[in-house]
Amino acid sequence: MSWYYPKGWTDQDDGIEQVLIHYACTPPGQWPDWSWGHDTRVLQDFGGFPRRRLKVLRMPREIWDMENGWPTPEYRFHYYFEVYQHGDRWTTDLFTEDIVYRDLEYADTSGWVTNICIYYAVGDWTAPVYSPMEEPRIPADSEFAATRYYSYQDKDRFHHEKYQMLYGLDLPHRFISRMWGPRGGTLVQQYHIGRMYPPEEKSETWLGPNGPSAPGGDNCWVHHL
Amino acid sequence: MFGLRKSFVDPEPGIAMVQIHYTWSPRGEPPDWAGGDEMVLAPQGGPLRTAVLDVPRTVEGAPEFALHHFFFVVSAQGRTSSPVFTEDIVAREVTYEDTAGAYTSVGIVWSAVEPAPDLGVPNYTSTAMDGLSFESPGTAPDDGSIYEFVRAQPLPHVFRGMVWGVRGTRISYGYHLISNGQPDPAANTETWDDNGGAGWTLQL
Numbered sequence: 001m002s003w004y005y006p007k008g009w010t011d012q013d014d015g016i017e018q019v020l021i022h023y024a025c026t027p028p029g030q031w032p033d034w035s036w037g038h039d040t041r042v043l044q045d046f047g048g049f050p051r052r053r054l055k056v057l058r059m060p061r062e063i064w065d066m067e068n069g070w071p072t073p074e075y076r077f078h079y080y081f082e083v084y085q086h087g088d089r090w091t092t093d094l095f096t097e098d099i100v101y102r103d104l105e106y107a108d109t110s111g112w113v114t115n116i117c118i119y120y121a122v123g124d125w126t127a128p129v130y131s132p133m134e135e136p137r138i139p140a141d142s143e144f145a146a147t148r149y150y151s152y153q154d155k156d157r158f159h160h161e162k163y164q165m166l167y168g169l170d171l172p173h174r175f176i177s178r179m180w181g182p183r184g185g186t187l188v189q190q191y192h193i194g195r196m197y198p199p200e201e202k203s204e205t206w207l208g209p210n211g212p213s214a215p216g217g218d219n220c221w222v223h224h225l
Numbered sequence: 226m227f228g229l230r231k232s233f234v235d236p237e238p239g240i241a242m243v244q245i246h247y248t249w250s251p252r253g254e255p256p257d258w259a260g261g262d263e264m265v266l267a268p269q270g271g272p273l274r275t276a277v278l279d280v281p282r283t284v285e286g287a288p289e290f291a292l293h294h295f296f297f298v299v300s301a302q303g304r305t306s307s308p309v310f311t312e313d314i315v316a317r318e319v320t321y322e323d324t325a326g327a328y329t330s331v332g333i334v335w336s337a338v339e340p341a342p343d344l345g346v347p348n349y350t351s352t353a354m355d356g357l358s359f360e361s362p363g364t365a366p367d368d369g370s371i372y373e374f375v376r377a378q379p380l381p382h383v384f385r386g387m388v389w390g391v392r393g394t395r396i397s398y399g400y401h402l403i404s405n406g407q408p409d410p411a412a413n414t415e416t417w418d419d420n421g422g423a424g425w426t427l428q429l
Contacts, residue, residue, distance in 0.1 A: 018349075
């Protein structure tokens with residue numbers, strides 16, 4: 001699974017025909033070899049004055065560190081913009097950001113929660129991300145692991161079985177998951193919590209510091225990375 | 226990768242959130258959802274929600290493959306998942322014939338034809354010229370000294386590049402016409418030809 005990182009551009013001058021973003025990820029402390037390969041995307045033109053452009057980039061939750069032979073969830077994100085203007089082309093400076101993660105834990109002291117996700121986004125709610133949370137005492141290879149929920153065909157069975165698994169665990173239930181973003185940036189965050197079993201008690205909501213609410217909006221925690 | 230917009234129309238009021246889950250596989254193989262991804266669809270005003278998926282240009286080396294997706298909908302009535310939709314992603318070649326030898330490189334800017342122009346998702350393909358092998362998908366070539374290589378090829382110069390999309394849909398495209406590496410740098414040019422704003426279209 002991925003997380004999403006919106007990258008925007010505001011035209012500072014007339015005559016800009018297209019803007020591309022070139023980007024690559026490397027392990028910490030390393031630099032990209034642009035000749036070896038990188039990704040390039042065209043920013044979508046949203047119009048306005050000044051004209052705004054945006055591309056939501058799909059980012060990895062880890063990258064492979066060839067020097068050390070292991071995956072790393074924290075890495076560097078290198079990018080520059082290529083601007084086509086007045087029949088010519090120029091590039092911005094190269095920017096490099098450290099991508100870091102933040103682990104969250106949600107302690108359910110009553111046992112009400114059967115399904116929970118972190119709902120978060122970088123900066124504002126332009127590109128929200130779901131990160132399913134799991135109780136670490138649930139085996140990672142369980143058929144009823146949170147990450148398997150969405151593609152599980154028989155949701156009623158999943159709800160029943162997951163409820164029973166959680167019911168057998170001492171309270172509190174501590175659900176954990178991870179979110180990513182650029183160091184120095186901010187994340188807005190809510191929880192999407194639900195009680196999906198028993199059927200007569202089904203209920204779910206998005207939860208912010210001011211209590212239940214709709215997804216997104218101002219009722220959210222803000223994390224500075 | 227290329228961007229492909231997917232849309233969902235709320236069938237009733239009160240829908241709080243819609244996710245799209247997606248993955249790809251070689252044609253004829255079932256989806257492996259363990260390697261799948263998800264996005265939250267953004268409301269576009271009214272009942273329309275959309276998301277732009279990042280879709281690879283090749284899967285296991287093949288430019289044509291299967292894209293699978295389903296929607297997960299949270300509403301006041303509960304949670305529902307749509308059936309899984311499997312679509313053929315197909316690739317088609319677009320050519321540009323330069324009869325005068327005016328250009329050293331040609332790019333293709335392309336997008337699936339959407340109901341509204343502002344829903345178009347621009348993608349870029351750098352073409353390869355017949356007789357030359359320079360190609361860098363997704364980006365225009367660097368300023369380079371290919372001018373002499375291009376001039377050495379007989380006219381007309383034919384540039385070829387690929388566009389991708391869902392079988393049965395239409396692609397709109399235009400050309401990025403580049404002439405660089407000229408003896409007089411002031412003679413270098415880059416222009417965009419989108420057929421007077423209408424673009425050209427092809428059926429996949």
